[in-house]
Amino acid sequence: MKPLKxxxxxxxxxxxxxxxxxxxxxGEAGATVYVTGRSITENDVKGITKAGGKGIAVICNHExxxxxxxxxxxxxxxxxxxxxxxxxxxxxxxxxxxRKAYSGxxxxxxxxxxxxxxxxxxxxxxxxxxxxxxxxxxxxxxKQKYGLIVNISxxxxxxxxxxxxxxxxxxxxxxxTMDMSEELKKNKITCVSLYPGYIDxxxxxxxxxxxxxxxxxxxxxxxxxxxxIIKKTGQILVAAELAKEYNFTDIDGIQPxxxxxx
Numbered sequence: 142m143k144p145l146k147x148x149x150x151x152x153x154x155x156x157x158x159x160x161x162x163x164x165x166x167x168g169e170a171g172a173t174v175y176v177t178g179r180s181i182t183e184n185d186v187k188g189i190t191k192a193g194g195k196g197i198a199v200i201c202n203h204e205x206x207x208x209x210x211x212x213x214x215x216x217x218x219x220x221x222x223x224x225x226x227x228x229x230x231x232x233x234x235x236x237x238x239x240r241k242a243y244s245g246x247x248x249x250x251x252x253x254x255x256x257x258x259x260x261x262x263x264x265x266x267x268x269x270x271x272x273x274x275x276x277x278x279x280x281x282x283x284k285q286k287y288g289l290i291v292n293i294s295x296x297x298x299x300x301x302x303x304x305x306x307x308x309x310x311x312x313x314x315x316x317x318t319m320d321m322s323e324e325l326k327k328n329k330i331t332c333v334s335l336y337p338g339y340i341d342x343x344x345x346x347x348x349x350x351x352x353x354x355x356x357x358x359x360x361x362x363x364x365x366x367x368x369x370i371i372k373k374t375g376q377i378l379v380a381a382e383l384a385k386e387y388n389f390t391d392i393d394g395i396q397p398x399x400x401x402x403x
C-alpha cells in the first residue's frame with residue numbers, strides 16, 4: 142500500500158533539481174502533488190503520475206503574492222485540504238544558471254564585491270516566498286488541525302560556504318522554521334527545516350558521498366508517514382540522518398552519509 146495515498150502535497154519550485162525529485166518521491170508514495178513553477182507544463186509533472194501518484198502543474202511566480210494566493214485557493218477548491226507543504230522555491234542560483242548574462246559574477250567574491258541585488262534574489266524567493274506560502278498553507282492546515290511544512294535549507298546556515306548572503310538566507314529559513322513551529326505546534330502542525338546533501342541525480346553506482354533528489358523526497362515521505370512527527374517540530378533535520386532513523390535508502394539501495402561528516 143502506498144503510504145501517502147489520499148494525501149495532498151504542494152512542492153514549490155518543483156520543476157528541476159531537488160524540488161523535482163521531492164515531487165517524484167511524493168508521487169511514488171501515492172500522493173496528489175501540486176507543483177509550482179514560472180513556466181511549468183503538464184509535461185513537467187507526468188513522472189509523478191507515472192510513479193503512482195497524481196501530478197498537477199500550477200504556473201506561479203513566487204515573487205508575486207497574488208499568484209501564490211491563487212495556488213492555495215486552487216488547492217482548497219479542488220481538494221479541500223493540504224497535508225504537506227514543501228517550500229523549495231529558490232531564486233539564488235539565477236546568476237549561476239545564466240552565466241552569459243552575468244559573466245562577471247563570482248559566487249565566492251567577498252560580500253563588498255557582490256552585487257547588492259543578489260540579496261533580493263536570495264531572500265525574496267527562498268525566504269520571503271517560504272513565509273508567504275506558509276502563511277496560506279497554515280490557514281488550510283489550521284482548519285484540519287494537522288499538517289507538515291518542510292522548508293528546504295542547507296548547512297550554510299551553520300557554517301561558511303563561500304557567500305555571505307547565501308548563509309544569511311539559509312539561517313533565516315532555519316530561524317523562521319523554529320519560530321513558526323512554536324506558533325503552530327498547539328494545532329498539531331509540524332514545521333521543520335530539511336538539509337539535502339551533495340545532490341547527484343545521475344549517479345549510477347552506490348556512492349555514500351552523494352544522494353539523489355528522490356532520496357530527499359523519501360525523507361519527506363518518511364516524516365509524513367510518522368504519526369509522532371510533531372515531536373520533531375522546529376528541528377533542523379538532515380535527509381541522510383533520517384534515512385538511518387526511518388530505514389529508507391536512495392535509488393542505488395544505500396544510505397548516503399550526512400554531507401557535513403564526509
